[in-house]
Amino acid sequence: MKKSMALLATMLVLSLITACGSNSGNGNSSSQENESVTEGKKTVIKVWTMNRADQEYMNEKIAAFNAENEHNIEIDYQIYSDNYTQSLDIAMATNEGPDVFFDGATAFNDHLLKGNLAPxxxxxTPAFKERFGEGAFVEGINVIDGNIYSLPAISTTPRLFYNKDIFxxxxxxxxxxxxxxxxxVATLxxxxxxxxxxxxxxxxxKNPAQALSRSVDxxxxxxxxxxxxxxxxxxKYDFSGYKPILEAYKEIFTSGAAFPGSESLDIDxxxxxxxxxxxxxxxxxxHSEPGVYMNQFPTxxxxxxxxxxxxEETVTGSQHLNLAGRWYFMNANTKHPDQAWKVMEFLYSDELLAGYHENGLGLVMVPSVLEVAENPTTIQNWPELALTEHDKIWPxxxxxxxxxxxxxxxxFNAIILGSLDVDKGLADLNERYNAAYDKAIADNKVERIQYPDFDPANPGKVFGQ
Structure with a gap:
C-alpha cells in the first residue's frame, strides 16, 4: 500500500512538472524544452508571466526581438493565468524554472526566502539605474540588504469600475x-x-483572497x-477597522443586491x-481593466x-501602489545570466515600456519612459485611471x-456572506495573527516591524521620501 501511494505521489509531481513546461498553462512558447538551451547559435531564455491583458502587444514585441536582436537570444515567452503561482513553485523547486519571471502576487517574498532570486x-549600471529616478529602489520593496532584485516598471492600484448606462x-x-x-446604489x-x-x-x-485584497484592503x-x-x-495586527467595510459588503451580498452566484465567480x-x-x-x-474591455472581452x-x-467621504489615507518597485526577476539558477539580463534590459527598455504605456496596458512609472511616451488614450478617455496624490508606496x-x-x-468572506458574526470573526483574527507573529519573532524568523510615526496619508516618509 505504501509503495502504491508513493508511486501515485511521484506520478502526480511528474504530471505537474510536465504541465509547467508545456503550453497548457495558456503559454505561448517557441520551445518545448524545460531548460534554457542553445540551439545553433541562439540561446533560449524562458520568460514566464501571468499577464494576459498585454498578450497581443508582448507577443509582437518578443517576435521582433527574436528576429532582430544581436545577442543570439531567443525568448521563450509563456503565459500562465490561474495556475501561475503553483506552476512557478513546482518548476523552481525542481530546477526547471524560467530564467526570467514576472513578480506575481507572492513571487518576491516566497522565492527570495528560497534563494531563487539573482541580485x-x-x-x-549607474546610467541604467538613473533612468528610474529618485525613490525607485527601496529597501524591503525591491532591495534587500543593498542587493537589487527587481526594477520598477508599472504600478497598479484598484478603482471602482461602473456602467454609466445602468446608472x-x-x-x-x-x-x-x-x-x-x-x-x-447597488440596492437601487x-x-x-x-x-x-x-x-x-x-x-x-470564488477566490476570496484575490477579490478582497484588491477591494476591502x-x-x-x-x-x-x-x-x-x-x-x-x-x-501588531489589528483588524477592527474592517468592520464598517465588511458590514457594507454583507448588506449587499445578503440582501440580494449582488450579482447572483458571486461566491463562485472567477474574475474573468x-x-x-x-x-x-x-x-x-x-x-x-x-492597469488591467481597460485592456480587458478593449481586447479580451470587447464591449x-x-x-x-x-x-x-x-x-467617510473625506480621504484620510492613501492606496498602496502594487507592483510599484517590481516587475521581473532573474532566476538565481539560470545557466545564462548574461543573456537573461539582456532580456531584462529589453523588457525594461524605453521603447517597450513607452508602447506599453501608450497602449493603455499599464501605468508606467519610469521617468525616462514618461519623457518620450504620449499620454495613453485610456487615461484620456478615463482620467480617473491616472495615479493621484492618494496613490503611494507603502512599507x-x-x-x-x-x-x-x-x-x-x-x-472576511464568511462575514460578507452572513455565516460569521463580524465582531467574533475580527477578534479571532486579531488573536491568531498576533499569536503567529509573536511566535515567528520569538523563533527569530522575523523582526517586528514598527514605525511609531507612520502616517497612512504619507507612508513614504518611513523611507525618507
Missing part, C-alpha cells in the same frame, strides 16, 4: 463616494433592474486605516457579465472609472506570519 547589482437608467448621476452610497440598481438580469454589484468571491487604506490588517504604528466570468451589461459596478486594478457598454469609496508587510486556521480573507 542584479553587477548588471545595473443613467436608475437616475444615478455620479459614482458613490462612500460605502453607504455604494450600498444604496438591483431593485429596479433585476427583472432584466442586471444587478448592482459583484465580486469574484484598499478601501480601508484610503480611509486612513491599515494594510492587510497590519498596524505599522503599534507593530465576472468581467464577461460586466461586458454584457449585467453588473452595475465592481472593483479591480486600474459596447458605456463603462467608466471612479476612485474607491471610503468609510513592506511582515512575512512568514502563518496563523493557525483560516486566513483573513476566508474569514
Amino acid at each position: 542584479l547589482n553587477d548588471f545595473v 443613467d437608467k436608475v437616475g444615478v448621476t455620479e459614482p458613490p463616494k462612500t460605502l453607504d452610497e455604494m450600498v444604496e 440598481i438591483t431593485d429596479q433592474l433585476k427583472g432584466e438580469g442586471i444587478y448592482g454589484f459583484a465580486a469574484n468571491l 484598499y478601501i480601508l487604506m484610503r480611509s486612513g486605516g491599515v494594510e492587510a490588517g497590519y498596524d505599522f504604528v503599534n507593530g 466570468p465576472l468581467r464577461t457579465q460586466f461586458a454584457a451589461g449585467k453588473i452595475g459596478m465592481y472593483i479591480s486594478w486600474n 459596447e457598454q458605456n463603462w467608466s472609472v471612479a476612485q474607491l469609496p471610503t468609510i 513592506p508587510l511582515p512575512t512568514g506570519v502563518i496563523p493557525e486556521g483560516n486566513d483573513m480573507y476566508f474569514i
Whole structure:
C-alpha cells in the first residue's frame, strides 16, 4: 500500500512538472524544452508571466526581438493565468524554472526566502539605474540588504469600475463616494433592474483572497486605516477597522443586491457579465481593466472609472501602489545570466515600456519612459485611471506570519456572506495573527516591524521620501 501511494505521489509531481513546461498553462512558447538551451547559435531564455491583458502587444514585441536582436537570444515567452503561482513553485523547486519571471502576487517574498532570486547589482549600471529616478529602489520593496532584485516598471492600484448606462437608467448621476452610497446604489440598481438580469454589484468571491485584497484592503487604506490588517504604528495586527467595510459588503451580498452566484465567480466570468451589461459596478486594478474591455472581452457598454469609496467621504489615507518597485526577476539558477539580463534590459527598455504605456496596458512609472511616451488614450478617455496624490508606496508587510486556521480573507468572506458574526470573526483574527507573529519573532524568523510615526496619508516618509 505504501509503495502504491508513493508511486501515485511521484506520478502526480511528474504530471505537474510536465504541465509547467508545456503550453497548457495558456503559454505561448517557441520551445518545448524545460531548460534554457542553445540551439545553433541562439540561446533560449524562458520568460514566464501571468499577464494576459498585454498578450497581443508582448507577443509582437518578443517576435521582433527574436528576429532582430544581436545577442543570439531567443525568448521563450509563456503565459500562465490561474495556475501561475503553483506552476512557478513546482518548476523552481525542481530546477526547471524560467530564467526570467514576472513578480506575481507572492513571487518576491516566497522565492527570495528560497534563494531563487539573482541580485542584479553587477548588471545595473549607474546610467541604467538613473533612468528610474529618485525613490525607485527601496529597501524591503525591491532591495534587500543593498542587493537589487527587481526594477520598477508599472504600478497598479484598484478603482471602482461602473456602467454609466445602468446608472443613467436608475437616475444615478455620479459614482458613490462612500460605502453607504455604494450600498444604496447597488440596492437601487438591483431593485429596479433585476427583472432584466442586471444587478448592482459583484465580486469574484470564488477566490476570496484575490477579490478582497484588491477591494476591502484598499478601501480601508484610503480611509486612513491599515494594510492587510497590519498596524505599522503599534507593530501588531489589528483588524477592527474592517468592520464598517465588511458590514457594507454583507448588506449587499445578503440582501440580494449582488450579482447572483458571486461566491463562485472567477474574475474573468465576472468581467464577461460586466461586458454584457449585467453588473452595475465592481472593483479591480486600474492597469488591467481597460485592456480587458478593449481586447479580451470587447464591449459596447458605456463603462467608466471612479476612485474607491471610503468609510467617510473625506480621504484620510492613501492606496498602496502594487507592483510599484517590481516587475521581473532573474532566476538565481539560470545557466545564462548574461543573456537573461539582456532580456531584462529589453523588457525594461524605453521603447517597450513607452508602447506599453501608450497602449493603455499599464501605468508606467519610469521617468525616462514618461519623457518620450504620449499620454495613453485610456487615461484620456478615463482620467480617473491616472495615479493621484492618494496613490503611494507603502512599507513592506511582515512575512512568514502563518496563523493557525483560516486566513483573513476566508474569514472576511464568511462575514460578507452572513455565516460569521463580524465582531467574533475580527477578534479571532486579531488573536491568531498576533499569536503567529509573536511566535515567528520569538523563533527569530522575523523582526517586528514598527514605525511609531507612520502616517497612512504619507507612508513614504518611513523611507525618507
